[in-house]
Amino acid sequence: MRTETVTLNGQPFFLRRWGEETLPKLLMLHGFPEYGGSWSDLATRLEHRFHIIAPDQRGYGQSWAPADVSAYTTSELVKDMAALIGDDPLIVLGHDWGAAVAYGLAMFRPALVQKLIIMNGVHPAPFQRAMAAGGPQTEASQYIHYLRKDGSEDHLAADNYAKLQALFSAKMDMTWLTGPTFDAYLAEWSRPGRLRGMVNWYRASPLQVPQSGQSLPDLPAFDPARLQVRCPHLLIWGSDDTALLPAATERLEDFAPDLTRVEIAGADHWLHHQKPDEVAQAILDWLD
Template structure:
């Protein structure tokens, strides 16, 4: 397997840190993490994908070693998209493959919708399509209930509570079972604690939620929707969705009707996997990324 190396590049006014493998290869596979992760969630995929492709996993703005601009507005989707397109351009790529999980998937869906000609292929891991998710947040009782953390994360100042006792609450909410089962090690735990406790990191991470227009419905506005037009959210990019069916935050209905919005769609359901797909099924994730990108690149059988 290839080594993982680290670099930083200036995109606009901010510095973006990224990890990479396979710099000698021509095609870029850009891998976007979610909350509350950082490039490290792809640590097992980077060297495998890097055997055939230039695999790059950034710390998105606000996370770990990347800059953390002030203000909630700095975390709106247009800035998050511009960072990732800018990173690809800085690395010398106009078009590329995009792999993403959770909040990273939110950015990736938006990138593919807005600029389909720049995305060669899209791979989503447990990240809801924005239109379907908006409908479920408005009308689906289970999704509304399971998304109450999104409303909580919008509260100002909660980052101080989440940082207490070595980020005890956040570790319990995310990776407690993985640490107990051995799917994550003490070294992994310390890596996350280090990333979360960097100055202004957790506040910036939570600003993704504070800047988003999507939030679970209340009793007062349930069923009213967000005024989105599904015609504006079509994805004209070959897409693979890998979905852990035991996700604690996202209901299975996030896949219902997805093929109407994403005509060139493959879905792989992982019945015994939760939201944290890269930790629970790392080998499957690596294998399916390579298989899908090989297929799109016309290199079937490549390893």
């Protein structure tokens, strides 16, 4: 692995790279509350085939972390990664919130994305429909209200980040987050201003989350033509995820006609840590 800091749209971003630079490029986009180094387990299994680029996204790790919520709109996050990609399209992989940026690139900057891989992440239209329905996904998303509150980052950081750890691991298998791995996460969370930046992704999102037991019956219609993923798309899903449920990807084919779905049994939201061999093989099989 190699590291460097680059300037994107006038701001510093920290990158990790694996694999020879002559290989096809694969951009890996992490989610909450991870960082670019969280891809290590998967990247070491793919570096023989790809030049992997894994940034700390805006607000995370050693990258730029502005304090204002307005700096974390999807359009701004997509601009960061569009600047990183440059003029040569590549394969984009996103997990969790990284999937939001990956979908944004595929939908609004399609010339930059050869193929799209999403791991336990959601396209905004099916996800919003599922959250608005007042069913299981609505209940599973109630934590978003907590994160959007003023000062939530202070509560998450208290007692050596105890509440962040609890949120991270709720009903999930976190046996992989121990020892030096956990110490590395703690170091990234502890950087000044980073936890606020991380939570600002939730605050800036336009997604609407009804209160528990309620629904949102008057959602505006989503235009599949505007929100299309036109490139080949692989969705890899850890079937035991308790944060993102199957309803969050229902009718995804309306927005991604060239879609392949692969389930990873015995894995949940953190599938790239729990089952990196199976995830890597799913990616290689699809690309081959």
